[in-house]
Amino acid sequence: MNNNKQSQIEVLCIGTELLLGNIVNGNARWLAEELARLGIPHFRQTVVGDNKERLTEVVLEASKRCRVLICTGGLGPTPDDLTTETLAAAFGAPLEERSEVLADIKAKLTAKGRPMAASNCKQALLPMGAAVLSNPLGTAPGMIWSPLPNFSLLTFPGVPAEMQAMWEQTAVPWLQQQGLTSGIFRSRLLRFWGVAESSLAEQVAPFLEQQNPTVAPYAGRGEVKLRITAWADNAENADGLIAPVEKELRAIGGSNCFGADSDSLASVVLAALRQRGETLAVAESCTAGGVGAALGAVPGASDVFIGGVIAYANQIKQALLGVPADTLASHGAVSEAVALAMAEGARRCTGADWAVAVTGIAGPGGGSAEKPVGLVYFAVSGPSVSFSFMRQYGASRGREWIRGLSVGDALDQLRLAL
Structure with missing residues (x-):
């Protein structure tokens, strides 16, 4: 791979809505993955609003650096769709009406019953x-x-489905004809839970210095990822470079490495239960169905995940889960004893083989000196095992952070138990 202009591709996403955060810039991510799949390195992504002057400036700058600029957005009929006219003006080219394009637009609108x-x-x-x-x-x-x-310049509308269809139909063949595709990039994403990014990065430090394959850490809400990326002349050789590195990283991560690529804690838990021929139920308080939602997001979950109870109020904990009133009175709703009773009650009322329960204080209010915001109790109950554990997340990162970590920790402990 060389870094001269002939091999450089940049991505420019156009739209004020991207700058305002109204929509997530999924087009840039999709294009980056597609370029990597084709073995085409690209070195820069830019976002600019619907403004002629700024768009002109960005495009002219890019023309000095790169061989191809891929643009998305700003091709519609509304006044703020400025891409085509701005690009033409930037390079002093007159615009001309294409009769074949006009006929195509008219036919499509007529087919939809809309006048042009x-x-x-x-x-x-x-x-x-x-x-x-x-x-x-x-x-x-x-x-x-x-x-x-x-x-x-290659221009695409900002609508993802339209851009993707145009990319496959026309852009990919053009890029191949231009000789811009060379070799292939392949990636493997290892996923970890229960270990801090700094700690994992320290353990795998020697791998972060190598060039092919490269290893890069990423951190999210509780989850840490290591992306292994290799370049080779074909997929088989690239995968061959990745395999030994993946094996070593998995060994370093141990039980904290729960999966790879599209795996999630929920999908791994469901797969383990499916292999065992067992079922799962949930009982949730502070997560308000978050654990169930994570499980339900996995296709085919219903053959393993049979249901659950969202039990905020004590009367629901008692009536539906059978948590004893004296347990609630003596320990409080946020306690080890209640978490265990909730898990066991979920198994009992649903007939599931396994159950996981969560009860805690997500904040911002409701905490006390004895039980502060961020205190969460969990329990896992199964055919031959029943245990509880506690996490103190603190209040500094807010309610959604606490709830998100609680969902992850509940599923992770169930995974380890399985």
Whole structure:
């Protein structure tokens, strides 16, 4: 891989809504993964709002650095869709109406029972010399245009489904024809729970210095990830570079490594239960169904996860889960004894083989000196094992952080028990 201009690709995402945080920039992530799949390195991503001056500045700067600039957003019929006209003006190219594009837009709108508005004609305007990048799912076409020697622009609408279809249909073949694809990147994402990022990074420090494959740590809410990325001339060779490194990292992580790639704590727990032919129920207080939601998000969960109880009020804990009134009175709802009683009650009332329970104080109010915000009790109950544990997360990171960690810790302890 060389770093001269001929091999450089950049991604430019256009839209004020991205800068305001109204939507997550999923297009940049998708394009990055696609470029890696094709073995095309790219070195920069930029986001700019719907502003002619700033868009012009960004594009002209990119034209000095990269061979190809991939743009998404701003191709619709509304006044704030400025991409095509701004790019044309930036390089001094006149716009021309493409009759074939206009006919395609009219046909698509007619098929939907919508008249063609004058604003739609805007989408048929492209810089002179640009090739049409057809849109099979929408009315806004993109373009492939080379306004300067050794510099090309590819434009896509911001609608993800439209962009992805256009990418596969037209952009990928073009990139291959240009000789920009070379080798392949492959990645493996190892997932860890119950270990701090700093601690894991220290344990795997020698791996963070190597070049091919590279190893990079990422931290989220309770979860730590190690991404192993290799480049080779084909997928088999890249996977061969990854395999020994993955084996060593898994050995270092031990039981804290719960899976890889698309695995989640919930999917791993469900797979373990499915293998054993056993079922699961939940009893939740402070997480308000968060554990159940994580399990239910996994396709096919219903053959293992049979249900649960959200029991905030003490009367629900008593009536549905059978938590004794004297246990609640003597220990309080947030206690080891109540967590155990909730788990056992969930097993009893659902007939599940296993149950996990959570009760705690997520805040911001409700805490005391004895039981502060962030104090959470858990219990796991199974055919031959029943245990509880406690976590004190503290109040500094807020309610959702506490609830998120509680969901993860509940599933992780169940995973270890299984």
